[in-house]
Amino acid sequence: MPFVTLSQAVAAGLFKNIRFVATDMDGTLTWRGKFTPKLLQALENLAAAGIPVLIVTGRSAGWVSGLSSLMPVAGAIAENGGLFYRAGCDVPVALTLIPDLAEHRHRLAQVFNSLKLRFPRIQESVDNRFRITDWTFDVAGLTPADLQQIAGLCRQMGWGFTYSSVQCHIKPLEQDKAAAVLQVLQNDFPQYLPAQVVTVGDSPNDASLFDCATFPHSVGVANVLEYVSQLTYLPAYITAGVEAEGFCELAHFLLSN
Template identity: 30%
Template sequence: MTSPVSLEGSAFLRDLSLLSPQEVKPIRYVLTDVDDTITTKGKLSPDALQALWDLSENGFKVICVTGGSAGWGDTYLRQWPVEAVLSESGAVCLYRKDGVIKHYVHPSIIQQGYAERSQKLISAVLTEVPEAKLSSDQFARLYDIAFDHGSEPPFLTRKQIGEVVNICHRFGAGTAVSSIHVNAWFGQYDKRQGTVAFFADILGIDESSLKNQCCYCGDAPNDQVMFSYIPLSFGVGTVLDHKEEMVDFPLYVSHYHGGEGFRQIATALIDAKKE
């Protein structure tokens, strides 16, 4: 186990020990980011996987909400005890219905000509920021363009990350910066909007019920749209590494980074529910 992070000087974040049974009582769904929230440095630890099983076995339905590819989403859905995986920052959700894996695509995506627009954006970024590169799993993405800045060397500086974001905006793309990628897309959606659409169109749950029945776990700037939207939100300790880049923070924070932090959050939720 790694050393716990200190919450000293972070008065805006609550310690998990303050989580009450009343807050957890209405929660049915645990929405969670994946990279650096469930995983640690790109790997899934036994403790983090056990935390997913523990949540499922204690009545929580886990839905991953990730900037990761639809290809990874398909793997998570098949291998992990999760109900659905909202992939590519809200573009597509993979879920099971009657034993069959289905795809839900956000209604704002115009599929005709999408590949051509994406290629023009990719060419511009790789030309104007020579150090930039596509994510190694880009081949597994349906609608998202992921420029790697932190998962594989060489890593980009904050200035270079900002340049990539500006080029994407110039081409009319939406963006989100995670702990490892700059994600870009063409469509009116993000993690929040993708979640709202999936819950309404597929699960038949409106926004008011969604916010009451869900909590959210994350670690990075691209989780801010969920931290500010879902009243009961959690950050693994990694979120403290991004304090200078963030405006919206989770309500609670764990003492550990990545998967260790996720396990601590899962344990707190289960313990509060039992009380």
């Protein structure tokens, strides 16, 4: 299906009221797995222009706690919606209620072990020990059919499942990026409406951010086209550039409006 390009959307005046950016990180803010000087300058320029950037990533709580204090952003959501770290604050806000953490981690481990019986080659991700709300294993080597089957098995066991270009995530059913962004907007940035937010992503774990019923302005960096057949929702607009180049393209348009 043909997509509306970001440049077409901007030319049509659809970005004139955007005041807030909620963006994925890996494959969206990174270029071949790294942050570039151009990307960091784009984030600095957005902050100076009074356009807050919220990172919404599947990365672990341990990883994101440092990220939110080192990057020129308003904050970061970790574990696909599990926790929120406001810039300059080391203590996270729990977005998913977990009454008993030890029991929660035990149940997640049981689900992973059940999956491993069906897919012996899956490997627990090295960052899993730093996680709170979800459980991760490497996506490498899994086919779309494998991933669809794993998602069904997780649902049968009462858990949610998603994946990115980096990892697979076993998670609470209700936990997703869009719900987390809405919660953070309501509690920490109530001056911004969803219609003033642009959401950005590149892979299936960003799909909820592309739901136009929640966020009418969503952008997929061009590498999202690799996952079109696997996305529940499609982004409203597509950048010309891939990965961080696509995000910088968006930043340029926002700063030029």
